[in-house]
Amino acid sequence: MERHFEADLQTVRERLLAMGGVAESMIRQSVQALVGRDESQVQAVLAHEEQMDLLCIEIDDRCFTLLALQAPLASDLRFLVGGIKINSDLERIADQAVSIALRAQGLITQPEVKPLIDIPRMATLAQDMVRQSLDAFVRRDAELARRVIEADDEVDSLRDQVFRELLVYMMADTATIPRALALILISRHLERIADHATNIAEDVIYIVRGEDVRERGDKELRKGLRIAAH
Amino acid sequence: MADGILVKQLNAWFGAAHVLKDIDLSVTPGGLTAIIGPSGCGKSTFVRCLNRMHEVIPGARATGTVLLEGDDLYAQDPVVIRRRVGMVFQKANPFPTMSVFDNAVAGIRLAGVRNRARLREAAERALRQAALWDEVKDQLGRSGASLSGGQQQRLCIARALAVEPSVLLMDEPCSALDPIATAKIEELMLDLRRHLTIVIVTHNMQQAARVSEWTAFFLMGELIEMGVTKELFTTPRDSRTEAYITGRFG
Amino acid sequence: MTTRGRHVKSAAIGGLTAVAALVVVTPLLLVFGFLLYQGAAAVNLDFFTHLPKPVGEVGGGMANAIVGSLILLALAAALGLPLGILGGMYLAESQDRRLPLILRFLADVLNGVPSIVIGIFAYTVLVLPMRRFSALAGGFALAVIMVPIVLRTTEEMLRLVPRTLREAGLGLGLSRWKVAVRVVLPTARAGIVTGVMVSIARVAGETAPLLFTAFGNRFWHGGLDQPIAALPLQIFAYAIAPYDDWHRQAWAGALVLIGLVFVVSLAARVATRGRYSAAR
Numbered sequence: 001m002e003r004h005f006e007a008d009l010q011t012v013r014e015r016l017l018a019m020g021g022v023a024e025s026m027i028r029q030s031v032q033a034l035v036g037r038d039e040s041q042v043q044a045v046l047a048h049e050e051q052m053d054l055l056c057i058e059i060d061d062r063c064f065t066l067l068a069l070q071a072p073l074a075s076d077l078r079f080l081v082g083g084i085k086i087n088s089d090l091e092r093i094a095d096q097a098v099s100i101a102l103r104a105q106g107l108i109t110q111p112e113v114k115p116l117i118d119i120p121r122m123a124t125l126a127q128d129m130v131r132q133s134l135d136a137f138v139r140r141d142a143e144l145a146r147r148v149i150e151a152d153d154e155v156d157s158l159r160d161q162v163f164r165e166l167l168v169y170m171m172a173d174t175a176t177i178p179r180a181l182a183l184i185l186i187s188r189h190l191e192r193i194a195d196h197a198t199n200i201a202e203d204v205i206y207i208v209r210g211e212d213v214r215e216r217g218d219k220e221l222r223k224g225l226r227i228a229a230h
Numbered sequence: 231m232a233d234g235i236l237v238k239q240l241n242a243w244f245g246a247a248h249v250l251k252d253i254d255l256s257v258t259p260g261g262l263t264a265i266i267g268p269s270g271c272g273k274s275t276f277v278r279c280l281n282r283m284h285e286v287i288p289g290a291r292a293t294g295t296v297l298l299e300g301d302d303l304y305a306q307d308p309v310v311i312r313r314r315v316g317m318v319f320q321k322a323n324p325f326p327t328m329s330v331f332d333n334a335v336a337g338i339r340l341a342g343v344r345n346r347a348r349l350r351e352a353a354e355r356a357l358r359q360a361a362l363w364d365e366v367k368d369q370l371g372r373s374g375a376s377l378s379g380g381q382q383q384r385l386c387i388a389r390a391l392a393v394e395p396s397v398l399l400m401d402e403p404c405s406a407l408d409p410i411a412t413a414k415i416e417e418l419m420l421d422l423r424r425h426l427t428i429v430i431v432t433h434n435m436q437q438a439a440r441v442s443e444w445t446a447f448f449l450m451g452e453l454i455e456m457g458v459t460k461e462l463f464t465t466p467r468d469s470r471t472e473a474y475i476t477g478r479f480g
Numbered sequence: 481m482t483t484r485g486r487h488v489k490s491a492a493i494g495g496l497t498a499v500a501a502l503v504v505v506t507p508l509l510l511v512f513g514f515l516l517y518q519g520a521a522a523v524n525l526d527f528f529t530h531l532p533k534p535v536g537e538v539g540g541g542m543a544n545a546i547v548g549s550l551i552l553l554a555l556a557a558a559l560g561l562p563l564g565i566l567g568g569m570y571l572a573e574s575q576d577r578r579l580p581l582i583l584r585f586l587a588d589v590l591n592g593v594p595s596i597v598i599g600i601f602a603y604t605v606l607v608l609p610m611r612r613f614s615a616l617a618g619g620f621a622l623a624v625i626m627v628p629i630v631l632r633t634t635e636e637m638l639r640l641v642p643r644t645l646r647e648a649g650l651g652l653g654l655s656r657w658k659v660a661v662r663v664v665l666p667t668a669r670a671g672i673v674t675g676v677m678v679s680i681a682r683v684a685g686e687t688a689p690l691l692f693t694a695f696g697n698r699f700w701h702g703g704l705d706q707p708i709a710a711l712p713l714q715i716f717a718y719a720i721a722p723y724d725d726w727h728r729q730a731w732a733g734a735l736v737l738i739g740l741v742f743v744v745s746l747a748a749r750v751a752t753r754g755r756y757s758a759a760r
Contacts, residue, residue, distance in 0.1 A: 004420045005440075068464045069439040286650060288575050313653030323648040327666045337652035340662050386648070393652055 005070055012062050012083055013138065019055045019090045020134035022048050024127050026097035027193060031123035034104035034186065035116055042108075045101035052094040059087045075207070082207035086137065089196040089203070093130065096189045096196070103182045103189075113169055113179045122158045122190040125151065129197035136201060142208045148201035149213075155194035162187040232427040233299040233314070233396040234259035235280060240294035242275050242284055249275050251451045253294070257397075257444075262419060262428045264442035264459070266435055268474065271448040273431045277399050280429065281315040282308040298397070313341075316395035320402040322382035324374035324389070331370035333385055337393040352392050360388035361418050380411025387418065391426075398422070400430040404437065416441050435475060439463050447471045515738065519731030527732055532698055532714070538725045542733050544700050545714040548615070549684065549740065551701075552694060552710055555619025556683055560626035561676060567627070568634025568672075573660045584632075591628040598624050599689030607693060615701060615708040618694030622683040629682060633675025637668040673752045677745045684741050687712035711737045 026048050033041035063084045066072065072080060129148050136144040166180040205213050235257040242250035250272045257263050265273040278284040279292050282303060296303040303311050324333045332339070334353040343349060353370070357363040362384040366372070374385060383403060390398060400419075404412040419428060419441050432438050438445050439459060446456035447468075455468045466472045473479050526541045533540030567587075571580045602621035607613055641664045649659035665672075690696070694708050696717065701708040711733050718730035 003417065064464070065460050069460060071436050071439070281651065283647065283651060286647070309653055309655050311653075312651060316653075317651040319644060319647060319651070321644060323642075323644040325645065325648070325663055325667070327669070336649075336663075337654070340649075340652070340654050340658055389648075389652065 005066075005072075005076075008062070008066055008070075009076065009079065012059065012066070012080070015055060015059050015062065016083060016086055016090070017134060017138060019052065019059065019087070020130060022052055022055070023090050023093045023097070024130050026052070026094055026101075027123060027127050027130065027190075030097045030100035030104060031120060031190075033101050034107060035120055037108045039105065039108060042101045042105045045097055049094060049098050052091060056087055056091040060084060063087070078207045078210060082203040085203045086200050089199045093193050093196045096193045100186050100189045103186050107179060107182055110179055113166070113176050113183060116183075118158050118162045118165070119183065119187055119190065122155055122162070122187060122194075125155050125158070126190050126193045126197065129155070129194055130200070133197045133200040133204060136204045137207070140204075140208045142205050145201040145204040145208075149198050152194050152198045155191055159187045159191040232260040232423075232425055234427065235397065235429075236295075236297040237280075238295040238297070240276070240279055240292065240296065242272070242279055242292040243290065244275075244287070245289040249451050250279070250292070253453050255446060255453055255456055257427060257429055259299075259427050260424050261443045262423045262430065262441055263444045263446065264438035265429065265431045265446050265448060266433070266438050266474075267448035268479075269433065270450075272451040273448045274401055276448065277401055277429060277431050280397070281312050281317055281399055283312075283317065313337075313393050314395055315397045315399060316390035316393055317399045317401065318383070318387050318390055318403050321406050322379060322386050324377075324382050324385050326373070326375045328374050329371045330366050330374055330377070330385060333374040334388045334392055336389055341393075353388075356388040356392035357385075359391050359422065360384045361414065361421075362388055378411070380407050380414060383407060383411070383415060384418070387415075391422075395426070397427045397429065400428065402431055402433065405433065412437070435463075447474065449474070512738065515731065515735045519728070519733075519735035522728040522732035523735060527729070527736070531700070535723075540729075542709075542711065542714055542729065542736070544697060545709040545711045545733065546736060546740070548694070548697070548701065548709040549711040549737070551615055551704075551708060552618050552622055552690070553680060553684060553744070555615060555704075556622035556626055557676075557680065558623075559619060560623035560679070561630060563623075564627045564630025564676075564679070565634050565672065567631040568638060569660055569665070571631070571635040572638035573656065573664075584635075587628040587631050590624070591632070594688075595621075595625055595686050596688035596691075599692055602689065603692045610705065612705065613693060613695035613707040614705045615694055616704050618690050618708060618710065621689040621693045622686060625683050625686060625689065626679040629679040630675055633678065634668075634672050637671030637675065638664055640671065641667045669752060673748055677748055680744055680748075681741045684744075685712055685737060687716055711740070 026045050029041045029044045029048075032038060033045065063080045067077075067080050070076075129151055132144055133148045135141070136148065163184055166184055170177050170180045202213050205211055237253055237255045237257075240250055240253040241248065253276060265276060267273050275284055279294075280296060280303070284290050284292055285308070292304075294304075298311075298314060303315075325336060328336060331353050334356050335343075335349045338352055339349060343352075354363060354367075357366065362381060365381060366377070366385075374382070377385060383406075387398075387403075404415050407415070416437065419430065422428060423443075430438075430442065442459045444456065445459045445462045447454045447462070447466075447470075449470055455462065455466060455471045457467070462471065463475060466475060527543075528541060528546065529543050530541035531544055532542065567583070571584060574580050599621050602617050602624065606617040606620055610617070645663060645667060646659055649663040650656070654662075690710050690713050694710055694713065696713040697707045697709040715730045715733040715737070718726040718733065721727075
């Protein structure tokens, strides 16, 4: 029996996907503003921010309404609660992208500190993680979500690498400190984006399996739990 | 074709008991309006005043104005009114001496329609609208009372729909049914609105939340609050509404 | 109380009710058995086809009385049933306060009036003005006896139909009388038929009112405005006569009378069975 409720759930799903798509664009555009020294990309990111805020409010309202009026249970309940959390993470991702864009805006007119390799790599990874976590959400694929969670390690180590390299440059030439600091902060933003994508993946596992796999100790413990669960 | 209803200063009595007090409310055409409230609050009485079934009970009377698309219901022949405003009751009441087919067309056949082709067409249309056609189409000659509870209630809905009313009143239609039968009828309600105005009385708040677009809360004969369902259930304006919805009383 | 004690008590009551049922059925069986024993010998084809023989002669039958009883029952039904059923419908459906109360009381009183008094009434109303005894007068008297029975049972049966069915009919936009005739009446059909049969069984055996209305006839009746033979009258006449042959024929007549009522009841049940009986 086709439920009218199903149509409402599908709408929430679609809106979250739309939001994810915009978030991905914002990440790409913000780093493009840095790498391509492109002011127009900064403006594009800022324009998207408003769109994201509206989507965020809309999705929260939809989920809230469905929770209030339909009193959902089991998988429907997990879906809506997970949906609200994913909504929040996507909104934070958007905020981080805006921060990157604004810092990039400050760097456009200044000379380069060093060729950018790791930061674009981090951006690509972060984008992939966001896209894959949302794919996992649509396809209800807990396995894909798990891989997203594991990919976070690489982003973390890239952030550390960026820091160490720029530290060398800063010690060599103190004039580069403001620009290097900006780059370090951009790498921090990208790492935070990856963390949020990881949160989304954890929410997906909760929705699909009802398991709460959030960090409860160190990463090794988390890995152990994941291996045990299989 | 769905009609709207405007109620002004409706009062109703059972003998000396004043059971509805100065009710002013408006039912939106093509929408689904739910009436909720604790037992004895007057919600059934209210709905029965909309098709003048209230006055059928000895000693019962009502005053006030009820306008159906501008027509004053209390100035017309009640029999005519009841063809425009149909009703489904709490306990399914198919006519026991009639078959499924006869029950479905009872309203129009007993009103004088004889043409067999018209009756067959009306029966199929009404049974399809009531989501019962597929289950009974090969057994239209079965006794109406031999169906399951949920099917009987859908048969009563079909019977009411066959008369082609513009408003359908449903007085706790699912309270005697199991959850699956209830879910089927709720889906049916959602499908029926738009080309029909539906008013449903229910003591099940979750049901009102699931299916209705507007909800009115009655308490001790008075209309306490009425609003868009989502708002009434998430941010009610009156503290009594909030107390009832959250289960803090009765 | 112990479980064993409960079982004993339950069995005792069960046994008691079975005995009570037996006690009720036994007289019926005894009467019927006795009639069969006494009358079966005299029931033959002649009995059904011949007229009574002149006094003193052996043989003959009660053909005219059998036909006469049937005619009187038909007349009584034609007059009494419509009045009784319509009256019962009025009492059940009316929302008036006073008139139904009065009617009901009068019907109950009429029910208790001795049948011979009703016979006298019919005599005064029909026989005297017509200056003759007649089948019409007999039928009229029987109808007067039938009406209160049919009226009250019809009303009771109609009242048993749940209010929700009436509401369903009214809710469809049907007028009250249409609901009463097309919804309520068919639903109560079985019960009403039972009431009708009870009344027919009652009047089929009435003798007193027929004494001075139908009067009886040794031959075929000449028309409905003429005296007519009837089984109870004939049985009465033969039973008090001094002839053995007539005594035997009286027993046979009684047997045939009961058989007649039985057949009429059966026919009524079969003829009015609906495709679906109302669940009760």
